[in-house]
Amino acid sequence: MTQLRLGLIGAGSWALAAHLPILEAARDDVEFVGVCRHGGDALGRIKERYGFRVASEDYRDVLAAGADIVVIASPTADHYTHAMAALEAGAHVLCEKPFTMTAAQAWSLVDTAERTGRHLLVSFGWNFAPMITRTRDALAAEGIGTVEHLAITMSSQTRELLADTGAYPDASPDTAPEQATWTDPLKSGGGYGQAQLSHALALALGLTGVRARGAFALMAAPLGARVELHDAICLALTDGGICSVGGASAHLGVDGNKHHLAVEAVGSGGQFTVDVFRERVSLFRTGSGQQDLPVTPGEGAYDGGRAVRRLIDLALGRTTDNPAPGELGARTVEALELAYRSAASGLFETVS
Incomplete structure (x- = not known):
C-alpha cells in the first residue's frame, strides 16, 4: 500500500x-x-x-x-x-x-x-509523549508492585469554554468550536471530567494498568454552567487500591495556558511521580532506590498530533506499539461513568 x-x-x-x-x-x-x-x-x-x-x-x-x-x-x-x-x-x-x-x-x-x-x-x-513512553517502558522493566494509592490532579483553561462565555485557547482560529459539543450534556456527557479528566485518567491508568470498581464524586458548576467545571472524585480500584482525582477549570492566561497535570502512584514495591507541567519523572523502587528519568524541555506540552502520526504508522505496519488503545479508553470511560453516576445520586456507585 x-x-x-x-x-x-x-x-x-x-x-x-x-x-x-x-x-x-x-x-x-x-x-x-x-x-x-x-x-x-x-x-x-x-x-x-x-x-x-x-x-x-x-x-x-x-x-x-x-x-x-x-x-x-x-x-x-x-x-x-x-x-x-x-x-x-x-x-x-x-x-x-x-x-x-x-x-x-x-x-x-x-x-x-x-x-x-x-x-x-x-x-x-500525553500517552504518546516521549517522557510518558519512557516512563511506561521503565515501569514495564521494573514496576512498583500492586498500586495502593493513586493521586491525579489536573487543571486547564476550560472555564470560559464550559461556562459558555468563551472559547478554548487551543481551538482553531478558522472555525469556532460549536459550544453545544462541550456544554450540552446530551452531546458531551458532562463537563470537565469528559473534556479533560479523560486525558488525566488515561495517563494514570495507562501507566499503572489499574481499573476502577467504584466511585464517590462531587462536582461543581459555577457561573450557571450546564456542565461541571470542577471535579473531586474518589475511586476504589479492583486490586484493592484507592485513587483521588481532582480536576479544575482554570482561568485563561494562567501559566501561559499550559496544562497542570500530575500523577503520583504508591505501590507495594515502590512509587513514581509524573508531572507534565514541571516536566519531571521520578521513580523509586524498594530494591534499587530513586531514579529521575531524563525529560527534554517542552515535552510536557500537549501535542494533539502524535496520535495521528501513530495511526498512520500502525496502519502502514511501521510499528505495533499503541500507547492509547481502545481498552485503555474503555477503562477511562468506566471511571468517569461511575463518577457521574455518583455525583447525580450522592452515593458511592459501583460497577454493576
Whole structure:
C-alpha cells in the first residue's frame, strides 16, 4: 500500500487545529478521500482547502468512498456510532476523547476492533509523549508492585469554554468550536471530567494498568454552567487500591495556558511521580532506590498530533506499539461513568 485513504468524520475546530495539519504534512502516506461535518459552507471550504474527493454531512458517504484510516472528531455522543461503522467498514480508527458516552459502548468497540483485526486508538495525546513512553517502558522493566494509592490532579483553561462565555485557547482560529459539543450534556456527557479528566485518567491508568470498581464524586458548576467545571472524585480500584482525582477549570492566561497535570502512584514495591507541567519523572523502587528519568524541555506540552502520526504508522505496519488503545479508553470511560453516576445520586456507585 503506497497511500492510506483517509476519512475524517467531524471536521470541527479541534480537527482543524490538531489533526489536519499533521495529516497534510503526511501527504506522501495519506490520500484525502472523504470529510464529514455539519455546515455546508465550512464543509465546502475544508474540501477545497485540503483536496478531499468527497465532502458530505452524512458520515456514511465518507465510509462508502473507501477509507483505510478514519479519524473521528465528532461530538462525544456520536463517537460510538461513527467508530463502529468505521471499524465494520475495515478501517483503522483514531477516536477523539472522551472515547464514548458509556462503558458498554466502549467495550463493544474494543471487541469489534479485535474481531475485525483493526487498530483502535484514542486521542490521549500525553500517552504518546516521549517522557510518558519512557516512563511506561521503565515501569514495564521494573514496576512498583500492586498500586495502593493513586493521586491525579489536573487543571486547564476550560472555564470560559464550559461556562459558555468563551472559547478554548487551543481551538482553531478558522472555525469556532460549536459550544453545544462541550456544554450540552446530551452531546458531551458532562463537563470537565469528559473534556479533560479523560486525558488525566488515561495517563494514570495507562501507566499503572489499574481499573476502577467504584466511585464517590462531587462536582461543581459555577457561573450557571450546564456542565461541571470542577471535579473531586474518589475511586476504589479492583486490586484493592484507592485513587483521588481532582480536576479544575482554570482561568485563561494562567501559566501561559499550559496544562497542570500530575500523577503520583504508591505501590507495594515502590512509587513514581509524573508531572507534565514541571516536566519531571521520578521513580523509586524498594530494591534499587530513586531514579529521575531524563525529560527534554517542552515535552510536557500537549501535542494533539502524535496520535495521528501513530495511526498512520500502525496502519502502514511501521510499528505495533499503541500507547492509547481502545481498552485503555474503555477503562477511562468506566471511571468517569461511575463518577457521574455518583455525583447525580450522592452515593458511592459501583460497577454493576
